[in-house]
Amino acid sequence: MSSTVEQIKARLSIDDVVGSYLKLEKAGLNFRARCPFHNEKTPSFFVSPSRQSYHCFGCNKGGDIFTFVQDIEGVDFLGALKILAERAGVEIVNDHRDGPRPNERLFQLMALATKFYQEALGKNQPVLAYLADRGIKTETQKHFQIGFAPDGWRQLHDFLLGQGFILNEMLETGMVIKAERTTGVRGEVYYDRFRSRIMFPLSDSAGRIVGFSGRIFPAGRSAEASAGPEVAKYVNSPQTFLFDKSRLLFGYDKAKVEMRRHDFAILVEGQVDLIMSHQAGLANTIAGSGTALSPEQITLIGRMTKNLIMAYDYDLAGLKASRRAITLAQGAGLNVKIAKLPAGQDPAEVIKKDPQDWLSAIKNSKHHIDFLIDALLAEGKTGLELSRLVNENVLPIIKALGKKMEQAHFVAKLSQLLGIGEEAIWSDLANLRLEPDSIVTNRPPTDQTLVSDTRSSAILNKIFGLIFWLESLPERAVDPNQLIDRLKEIIGPDSYQAEREVRIKKEGALVMEAEFFFQGSEKLQTEILELFNNLHLENLREQLREAMQALKKAEAVGDQLELDKWLKKCQAITLELNQYRK
Numbered sequence: 001m002s003s004t005v006e007q008i009k010a011r012l013s014i015d016d017v018v019g020s021y022l023k024l025e026k027a028g029l030n031f032r033a034r035c036p037f038h039n040e041k042t043p044s045f046f047v048s049p050s051r052q053s054y055h056c057f058g059c060n061k062g063g064d065i066f067t068f069v070q071d072i073e074g075v076d077f078l079g080a081l082k083i084l085a086e087r088a089g090v091e092i093v094n095d096h097r098d099g100p101r102p103n104e105r106l107f108q109l110m111a112l113a114t115k116f117y118q119e120a121l122g123k124n125q126p127v128l129a130y131l132a133d134r135g136i137k138t139e140t141q142k143h144f145q146i147g148f149a150p151d152g153w154r155q156l157h158d159f160l161l162g163q164g165f166i167l168n169e170m171l172e173t174g175m176v177i178k179a180e181r182t183t184g185v186r187g188e189v190y191y192d193r194f195r196s197r198i199m200f201p202l203s204d205s206a207g208r209i210v211g212f213s214g215r216i217f218p219a220g221r222s223a224e225a226s227a228g229p230e231v232a233k234y235v236n237s238p239q240t241f242l243f244d245k246s247r248l249l250f251g252y253d254k255a256k257v258e259m260r261r262h263d264f265a266i267l268v269e270g271q272v273d274l275i276m277s278h279q280a281g282l283a284n285t286i287a288g289s290g291t292a293l294s295p296e297q298i299t300l301i302g303r304m305t306k307n308l309i310m311a312y313d314y315d316l317a318g319l320k321a322s323r324r325a326i327t328l329a330q331g332a333g334l335n336v337k338i339a340k341l342p343a344g345q346d347p348a349e350v351i352k353k354d355p356q357d358w359l360s361a362i363k364n365s366k367h368h369i370d371f372l373i374d375a376l377l378a379e380g381k382t383g384l385e386l387s388r389l390v391n392e393n394v395l396p397i398i399k400a401l402g403k404k405m406e407q408a409h410f411v412a413k414l415s416q417l418l419g420i421g422e423e424a425i426w427s428d429l430a431n432l433r434l435e436p437d438s439i440v441t442n443r444p445p446t447d448q449t450l451v452s453d454t455r456s457s458a459i460l461n462k463i464f465g466l467i468f469w470l471e472s473l474p475e476r477a478v479d480p481n482q483l484i485d486r487l488k489e490i491i492g493p494d495s496y497q498a499e500r501e502v503r504i505k506k507e508g509a510l511v512m513e514a515e516f517f518f519q520g521s522e523k524l525q526t527e528i529l530e531l532f533n534n535l536h537l538e539n540l541r542e543q544l545r546e547a548m549q550a551l552k553k554a555e556a557v558g559d560q561l562e563l564d565k566w567l568k569k570c571q572a573i574t575l576e577l578n579q580y581r582k
Contacts, residue, residue, distance in 0.1 A: 004085065004092055009065065011088040014052045017065045021072055021260070021303065029520040036072055036303050037061050039333065046516040055512045062509065072303055074247055074296075078103065079206035106173055106242055109165050110201075110209040113175055116159050117147025117199040117212075124148050127198060127217055134272060135352035140279045143254075145201045149194035149214055156192045174211070174238040194235060200250070200271040202236075202243065205300070207253040211237030211245075213271055246294040249301070250274055250287040256304050258284035264307035266339075266362060267293075273311075273347040280355040282362065293325035298332045309365045311339040311347050323393070326368050327400050337365040369397055369410050373417070387418055391428060399432050456538035463487060463531055464503040465510030466518060472511060477524055490536050537577070544573045 015024060015031055024031040024047060035045035035056040044058040055062035061071065069080040085092050121127055121141070127148050131141060149156070157176050160169075167190065170176035179189040197214030204210050214235045237243045249255075251274045259265045266285040268274050277285035288297065301308060308329055312322065329336050339361040341350055351358045366374070376389050398410050407429070415422045463483065470480040488496045503510060518524055547569045554562035 004081070004090060005066070007090045008081075008084045008088045009052065011090065012065055012084060013049060014054060014065050014068070015047050015049050017084070017087075018047050018054060018068060027516065030516050032516075035059060035061070046512075048512065048516060050519075051512070051515070053512070055509060055516070057509075057513055060509065062512070073205040074300060075204055075206045076103070078107075079204055079208060082206045082208065103241075105165070105169060107208050107210075109160060109169055109173055109175070110211075110242065112160065112163055112165075113156060113173075113212075114145050114147060114199075114201050114209050116156060117149055117201075118145060119147075120150050121146065121148040121198075124150075130217065131198070134276075134348065135279075136272070136275060137279060140275060143278075144251075144275055145209075146275075147199040147201070148217070149192065149197045149199050151196040153191040153195065156194070157190060172240060173242060174240045193237075197235065202248060202250060203253045204242075204248065205253050205256060210248070211240070211243035213237075213250070215271075247296045247300075249297050251278065252286050252300060254278065255284050255286050259286075259301070259304040263305050264309060265301050265305050267301075267308060267310045268347050269312050270346065270348070276348040276351040277358065280351050280358055282359070293328060295328060295332070298328050298334065301329070302332050302334055306334055307337075308334045309337045309339055309362060310368070311341065311361065311365075323397070327397060330368075330397070330400050331402075336368045338368050338371040339365040340371070369394065372397070373413070377417075387420070390414060390418065395425075395429055395432055399429050456535060456542065459531060459535045459538060460491075460499055461503065461510060462514070462517070463535065464500065465514035466528070466531070468503075468507050469511045469514035469518070478528065483528065486532055487535075490532065490539055540573055540577050544570060544577070547573060 018024065018033075019031070022033040022036060022045070024033050025043070027046065029048075029050065031047040031049075032043045033045050033047070034040055034043050035058055037056065038059040040058050045054065045056040047054045053062065053064055054068055063071075065084060066077060066080045069075070069083055070077060073079065073083060075083070081092060131146070136146070157170060160175070161167075167176065170190075171178070175193055176190050177193050179191060194212060194214040196217055198217055200213045200215070201209045202211040202213060216231055216233055216235075236245065239245065250271055255265065255278075262284050264284065266277060266282055268277060268285055268287050271287060274285050274287040286301070310322070310326070326336055341347065341361055342357075347358060350361065372394055373390075376386065376393065379389070381389055394410075394414065398407055401407050401410075411422050411425045411429070414420070414425055467480045467483050467487075470476050470478060470483070484496070491499065518527065521527060547566050551563065551566040551570060554566055
């Protein structure tokens with residue numbers, strides 16, 4: 001495995017890998033961008049080609065091409081290895097002498113189960129006829145690895161046993177279930193989770209099968225029907241080590257490149273909707289995993305694009321139900337539009353009838369607030385009743401926009417629509433309290449030992465980083481001992497030693513930051529002078545704050561000697577500050 005990793009690193013440059021996800025801009029000998037792992041306005045994410053590493057000075061994430069792909073794709077190391085190996089054209093060689101790792105065996109089990117279902121589909125003409133009737137072409141079925149779970153209790157179980165897998169592995173992946181009651185039967189009984197179902201494999205972003213979604217097939221329900229009168233239309237894999245439905249989007253592995261290339265994603269509700277959309281030429285389509293959209297899924301979308309078109313079968317009730325998803329997306333900085341579909345039709349039905357109608361719906365999608373206003377007007381309400389609906393459904397989303405210009409646009413529109421002054425609408429907005437779900441920050445906690453609230457601490461971080469970096473260089477443009485001497489003059493020898501001990505724990509990150517900022521700089525001496533001047537200014541301001549506090553204390557107790565002493569001290573510091581500012 002180590003040789004595979006080295007081959008990949010030799011063929012792929014970190015700036016090329018990161019640049020395929022983020023818009024990088026040149027910063028000296030390095031590159032910078034806005035960090036994809038937390039919200040920020042000023043770029044603090046740096047990529048170093050010479051070190052083949054990256055580091056964000058806002059959230060402290062950093063590493064190489066493998067850790068970057070792990071974080072941005074939401075996969076483990078093996079998933080990142082698969083993605084990068086395919087990109088580099090390197091074959092992954094398993095050199096584990098004792099066989100594959102446990103996780104690899106689980107992935108192998110899921111891949112074999114997929115093939116088992118595909119072979120079963122190929123032998124079942126009624127299911128193939130049903131898929132053809134839905135408009136799903138044979139090549140599309142193969143592309144999405146659609147299969148069929150046979151109408152039997154232990155067919156997959158027996159097949160996997162024959163392939164060398166053990167019961168615990170089947171249970172761990174959720175493919176087999178232990179029977180709760182076994183009346184008249186000795187011992188424990190296990191059976192296949194999926195029976196008489198059309199099977200849609202669910203993949204992680206690396207394309208590895210991690211779970212399944214099974215749709216009941218009308219013509220083969222005997223095994224399911226015997227379990228009781230109520231049969232779920234869809235059954236999904238349970239939460240497992242491999243499968244977390246809140247962190248997975250159906251089709252994401254096939255759509256992510258197209259999402260980035262076209263700079264927008266299309267979100268649909270069901271598997272067939274997604275499959276038909278890809279078949280119609282819109283491969284930037286994704287779908288949820290049978291649950292409400294989660295913050296983690298929103299984050300996945302946001303890493304590829306900031307533009308999202310939601311294409312559900314929306315009426316007013318549907319919009320109300322989807323408000324949380326819309327506000328989550330909006331709160332994460334996504335621009336959300338909604339595609340209007342014919343009443344009562346889902347995307348798959350629209351595409352089957354005429355793919356051009358689907359393409360037109362996507363092209364003519366509207367801002368979600370405009371779409372919501374249109375849906376309210378379609379209800380036929382007027383006057384106070386319309387105003388009430390607007391207050392309940394539109395104002396919370398306008399407030400969550402965050403940007404005043406966008407808010408002003410929709411306030412003006414509502415004012416004209418309702419015949420109400422903008423001041424009244426602004427007043428209602430001001431009094432409105434947002435639900436917590438409306439706000440998404442995606443900001444990890446900062447390391448308080450490195451990032452302080454004080455400006456002087458931030459300056460000290462840069463100075464110590466510069467010192468550590470210069471000390472590591474064989475040839476130095478500036479003697480680090482000169483910087484150390486100057487620093488001791490400003491903060492004192494004891495403080496210097498204490499501050500150095502704190503920052504030595506973060507030496508690697510500080511050196512990397514210094515290298516990003518100062519390597520190749522033609523104005524290094526000027527930048528160093530500015531750093532020390534700023535530190536001295538901050539030090540004087542801190543001394544003035546301390547002197548002012550002592551002055552107030554002396555004044556409170558009526559100590560004239562102390563009062564005169566601290567008054568002179570304040571005057572002296574203020575004079576020095578004024579001279580420095582000149």
